[in-house]
Each structure stands twice: as C-alpha cells, then as structure tokens.
Amino acid sequence: MQTDRSQQLFERARQRMPGGVNSPVRAFKSVGGEPFFVQRAEGACLFDVDGNRYIDYVGSWGPMIAGHNHPAVLEAVVRTARDGLSFGAPNALEVDMAETIARLVPSCQMVRMVNSGTEATLSAVRLARGATGRARIVKFEGCYHGHGDSFLVKAGSGALTFGEPDSPGVPKALADLTLTLPYNDFDAATALFDTAGDDIAGLIIEPVVGNANCLPPREGFLQHLRELCTRHGALLIFDEVMTGFRVALGGAQARYGVAPDLTTFGKIIGGGMPVGAYGGSRALMERVSPAGPVYQAGTLSGNPVAMAAGLAMLELVQAPGFHAALEAKVHALCDGLEAAAGAAGVPFSTQRVGGMFGLFFAPGPVDTHAGAVACDTAAFRRFFHAMLRQGIYLAPSAFEAGFMSSAHGEAEIDATIAAAETAFFAIRD
Known part of the structure; x- marks a missing residue:
C-alpha cells in the first residue's frame, strides 16, 4: 500500500497544526502509525491521496448514513x-x-x-x-x-x-x-x-x-x-x-x-x-x-x-424500510466478524443498535464503560492496522462506534469479513 503523499502531508501538517490534525482522534495516536489523507469519497468508500481505496465504517463519524457524496x-x-x-x-x-x-x-x-x-x-x-x-x-x-x-x-x-x-x-x-x-x-x-x-x-x-x-x-x-x-x-x-x-x-x-x-x-x-x-x-x-x-x-x-x-x-x-435494511446489514457484518474471531480463537464480541456497532476484544456482552476499558486495546490496535492494510477503514480508536451506510452492499460486507478472517489469525499469531 503506497503512503508517500499522506506521509508528506502529515509532516507538513505537523508544522502548522497541533498534532498535525484539526481533531485529535484523526492523528491515530491511540492505534499508532500515521493517518492517511483523503482525496475523495464515494458511496461506501474513501480514496486517499496515494490512490488507495478503503471500505469506510467511520462515515465522517456518523453523518454519511446514505453513503458518501450521495x-x-x-x-x-x-x-x-x-x-x-x-x-x-x-x-x-x-x-x-x-x-x-x-x-x-x-x-x-x-x-x-x-x-x-x-x-x-x-x-x-x-x-x-x-x-x-x-x-x-x-x-x-x-x-x-x-x-x-x-x-x-x-x-x-x-x-x-x-x-x-x-x-x-x-x-x-x-x-x-x-x-x-x-x-x-x-x-x-x-x-x-x-x-x-x-x-x-x-x-x-x-x-x-x-x-x-x-x-x-x-x-x-x-x-x-x-x-x-x-x-x-x-x-x-x-x-x-x-x-x-x-x-x-x-x-x-x-x-x-x-x-x-x-x-x-x-x-x-x-x-x-x-x-x-x-x-x-x-x-x-x-x-x-x-x-x-x-x-x-x-x-x-x-x-x-x-x-x-x-x-x-x-x-x-424516511424511505420505507430504510432503517430495517441498515440494521440487517449491521447484523450481517457483526455476525460475520464474530464467526471469524471464533474460528481464529480470538476473544471478541460485538454490540449493535440500528446503524451503529461496536467491536470489543473481550467476551461479551460489554455494556459498561468499565467493561469497554477492560478490553484488549492492544489487540484492537493490531487488528485495526491488519484491516487497514487490506483496505478496510475502522475508527482509529478502540473507544469509538462504527457506522453502517445504505451504500454498503453485500460485496463490501463480504470483503470486510474476509479481511477480518485474515486479520484475526494474524493478530493471534
């Protein structure tokens, strides 16, 4: 995955912007590494300045419920x-x-x-x-x-x-x-x-x-x-x-x-x-x-x-069935991720409500702040980067929800689960 232009931009940004960003979580401090810089977005995907494509589950932190650039x-x-x-x-x-x-x-x-x-x-x-x-x-x-x-x-x-x-x-x-x-x-x-x-x-x-x-x-x-x-x-x-x-x-x-x-x-x-x-x-x-x-x-x-x-x-x-379809996609994604983690023997669980979901590196269910803090954040960091290398963009923090959009289809969800199957085995080893 090519990252030269993003690295150059981040170096320039750090000279003039605190931490190189205009909102702290974007700096990747909680997961390590450096952020990529987005060039454009379309549907379920982001495209960075180096030409890399990512299936996006951040959705600009929630608003892109119908996908990017609808x-x-x-x-x-x-x-x-x-x-x-x-x-x-x-x-x-x-x-x-x-x-x-x-x-x-x-x-x-x-x-x-x-x-x-x-x-x-x-x-x-x-x-x-x-x-x-x-x-x-x-x-x-x-x-x-x-x-x-x-x-x-x-x-x-x-x-x-x-x-x-x-x-x-x-x-x-x-x-x-x-x-x-x-x-x-x-x-x-x-x-x-x-x-x-x-x-x-x-x-x-x-x-x-x-x-x-x-x-x-x-x-x-x-x-x-x-x-x-x-x-x-x-x-x-x-x-x-x-x-x-x-x-x-x-x-x-x-x-x-x-x-x-x-x-x-x-x-x-x-x-x-x-x-x-x-x-x-x-x-x-x-x-x-x-x-x-x-x-x-x-x-x-x-x-x-x-x-x-x-x-x-x-x-x-407000389209009929919009939220039911969105929720069905969240369930398909989370069920697939839990199955992939189980096959790899990685302690992992999810939470999901409507078009939101959470990933926890701990047996579930997790429904308290104390439970979330007790999860294996180091495992999340490794998983985040393993997924990013395969073109899947999750929130760069173990303490942020994920977001589904109506633009995510079966192909994107299947690709995400397939990437997770590789990532779970990689972080276990």
Missing part, C-alpha cells in the same frame, strides 16, 4: 450554493428543517439550529440551568458531549465524587458543578438523585453510548432516568448527535420509548455539513433568546447550504 445531497448543496453561501439572515430552509425535526421527533416542538454538536449540548445545558435555576449537571462515564468545559470531566471513585477536570484549561470550580455516574448502573443513579437531586438542573446522556465504543442501554435504564428526573425536577437531555435518525427514524427516544425534555442533534441533519440543533417543548424553548432570557446566538446558524444538505439526507432516511 447524488441527492450533492445536488441540493450545489443548487442552494448558487444562490449564496451564507446570509446571516433568516432563510426558508431553516424553517423547513425545524418543521421536519419536529415532525420526526415529537418531543421537539421547537428547535434552535446551531453549528456543531458541541454548541448544541452547551446550549441545552445552559437552558436546563436557566429553566430550573439550578447549577449542577450529571453526565456518564464514557459519554462524550463535545469539548465544552462542563463535559471534560472524568468520573470520581463514587457517584457523589466531584468531577475532576479532564483537560488543562477547565476550571476546577466549573468541574465541581458536574457529577458523574457509571452508565447502566440503576442503583448509582438512584443514590445520586436521592442525595443531590434538588441541586441538579439536568442529566445529559448518550442514550446509546457511541464514544466508549457502542454501549446500548440495559432494559429499563433510560426509563429509570426519566423517572428520576421527573421526580426531582431535573431535565432529561438526550444527546442524539450520533443516534438521531440512525438507530431509528425518530432516534433512540423512539426506539426505546422514552421522551426527554431536551434533545441535541448533529451529524445526519447536516448531511455532511457542520450542523447541530437542540429542541424540546415549546415551554422550554421559548425561554431561549429572543423569545426568553436564556441567551444563545450564532452568526452561521441555519446556514442555507447546510440546511439543504441535511434536508436531502433526512428525505433519504
């Missing part, structure tokens, strides 16, 4: 761009987007567009604090909600341990307002609310964790959190940046039958463009400026080109 999305972007790239003023497409989200996700009676998932989660937490008059928020181990100060906190030794900043630059005083819980632990959640429930403004969670690999909720866990928040007057916030319109048409809240107070979106509603949104009941959202006192603004929010891309993507995922 003709309908591309046409919408080109058509809209001809009228201008940005206005900084209202446009009809942002109204269409708000109406579409409200129709597909009934808990969101009103929506505010922003420019990223991080903006969406920061804004939702500010609204929760403004609406309740409380300061503390609760998050879960392994759940990532963007790089806002309130979220860069790791768990302490117990449910009531104050969070410690996970990054320099995050004030300890702000971290003290963030409490952490272990994901899928009913008792710890109950104990936390029994002790501190009157001080909690909101609880934010990835209903299916996608940033500690792929961890589905245990039966009744999301319902339990809904009950705790209702009982103690806290707001339940679902971070559906990753799961929204991917694990079901109405997101994780539709799949599991739990209505949050606020929801954050991203990825698919941008169709590949940088977009985020948050929404909730009319009563809550009318607290946001200029209708209410909770301030939030964004010059490029509701950008017409991004709205056009997202609306085209949302139109595609």
Whole structure:
C-alpha cells in the first residue's frame, strides 16, 4: 500500500497544526502509525491521496448514513450554493428543517439550529440551568458531549465524587458543578438523585453510548432516568448527535420509548455539513433568546447550504424500510466478524443498535464503560492496522462506534469479513 503523499502531508501538517490534525482522534495516536489523507469519497468508500481505496465504517463519524457524496445531497448543496453561501439572515430552509425535526421527533416542538454538536449540548445545558435555576449537571462515564468545559470531566471513585477536570484549561470550580455516574448502573443513579437531586438542573446522556465504543442501554435504564428526573425536577437531555435518525427514524427516544425534555442533534441533519440543533417543548424553548432570557446566538446558524444538505439526507432516511435494511446489514457484518474471531480463537464480541456497532476484544456482552476499558486495546490496535492494510477503514480508536451506510452492499460486507478472517489469525499469531 503506497503512503508517500499522506506521509508528506502529515509532516507538513505537523508544522502548522497541533498534532498535525484539526481533531485529535484523526492523528491515530491511540492505534499508532500515521493517518492517511483523503482525496475523495464515494458511496461506501474513501480514496486517499496515494490512490488507495478503503471500505469506510467511520462515515465522517456518523453523518454519511446514505453513503458518501450521495447524488441527492450533492445536488441540493450545489443548487442552494448558487444562490449564496451564507446570509446571516433568516432563510426558508431553516424553517423547513425545524418543521421536519419536529415532525420526526415529537418531543421537539421547537428547535434552535446551531453549528456543531458541541454548541448544541452547551446550549441545552445552559437552558436546563436557566429553566430550573439550578447549577449542577450529571453526565456518564464514557459519554462524550463535545469539548465544552462542563463535559471534560472524568468520573470520581463514587457517584457523589466531584468531577475532576479532564483537560488543562477547565476550571476546577466549573468541574465541581458536574457529577458523574457509571452508565447502566440503576442503583448509582438512584443514590445520586436521592442525595443531590434538588441541586441538579439536568442529566445529559448518550442514550446509546457511541464514544466508549457502542454501549446500548440495559432494559429499563433510560426509563429509570426519566423517572428520576421527573421526580426531582431535573431535565432529561438526550444527546442524539450520533443516534438521531440512525438507530431509528425518530432516534433512540423512539426506539426505546422514552421522551426527554431536551434533545441535541448533529451529524445526519447536516448531511455532511457542520450542523447541530437542540429542541424540546415549546415551554422550554421559548425561554431561549429572543423569545426568553436564556441567551444563545450564532452568526452561521441555519446556514442555507447546510440546511439543504441535511434536508436531502433526512428525505433519504424516511424511505420505507430504510432503517430495517441498515440494521440487517449491521447484523450481517457483526455476525460475520464474530464467526471469524471464533474460528481464529480470538476473544471478541460485538454490540449493535440500528446503524451503529461496536467491536470489543473481550467476551461479551460489554455494556459498561468499565467493561469497554477492560478490553484488549492492544489487540484492537493490531487488528485495526491488519484491516487497514487490506483496505478496510475502522475508527482509529478502540473507544469509538462504527457506522453502517445504505451504500454498503453485500460485496463490501463480504470483503470486510474476509479481511477480518485474515486479520484475526494474524493478530493471534
């Protein structure tokens, strides 16, 4: 596999960009080696600057649910761009987007567009604090909600341990307002609310964790959190940046039958463009400026080109049978990978929810952050590179979910499983 041009670009990038990248996981630090640089993408595949082709299970970290460069999305972007790239003023497409989200996700009676998932989660937490008059928020181990100060906190030794900043630059005083819980632990959640429930403004969670690999909720866990928040007057916030319109048409809240107070979106509603949104009941959202006192603004929010891309993507995922077909492909892939690992005698398991999946080098099932951390990350690193050499691109981290698209066909899935058969034996030896 030729890599000369990617290596040259990475060397240049490291001179002018921290770590040579504009987002940390791209640097391959957790798997070793150097990243490839993408030239173009089409359907289920990426093509790098050296001419190598990869079957892609990252999908730009989730938004490419219909595959890369889908003709309908591309046409919408080109058509809209001809009228201008940005206005900084209202446009009809942002109204269409708000109406579409409200129709597909009934808990969101009103929506505010922003420019990223991080903006969406920061804004939702500010609204929760403004609406309740409380300061503390609760998050879960392994759940990532963007790089806002309130979220860069790791768990302490117990449910009531104050969070410690996970990054320099995050004030300890702000971290003290963030409490952490272990994901899928009913008792710890109950104990936390029994002790501190009157001080909690909101609880934010990835209903299916996608940033500690792929961890589905245990039966009744999301319902339990809904009950705790209702009982103690806290707001339940679902971070559906990753799961929204991917694990079901109405997101994780539709799949599991739990209505949050606020929801954050991203990825698919941008169709590949940088977009985020948050929404909730009319009563809550009318607290946001200029209708209410909770301030939030964004010059490029509701950008017409991004709205056009997202609306085209949302139109595609509403096709009858879209999600059932996507989920069937995920099952075919994961079943094949588990069979290949079993034949090689490698401890390995998968998790899958809708169009998401996770790979764990440990006997399954793994459904907690502690379980994910305990997996054999060294084996994953070897597997990642063995697959990459065969033209299969998985997330370059043992703690990131994988994503299927409707563009992946039987040929791509079969090729992936065949590559895994070789890779599992290679890493075992």
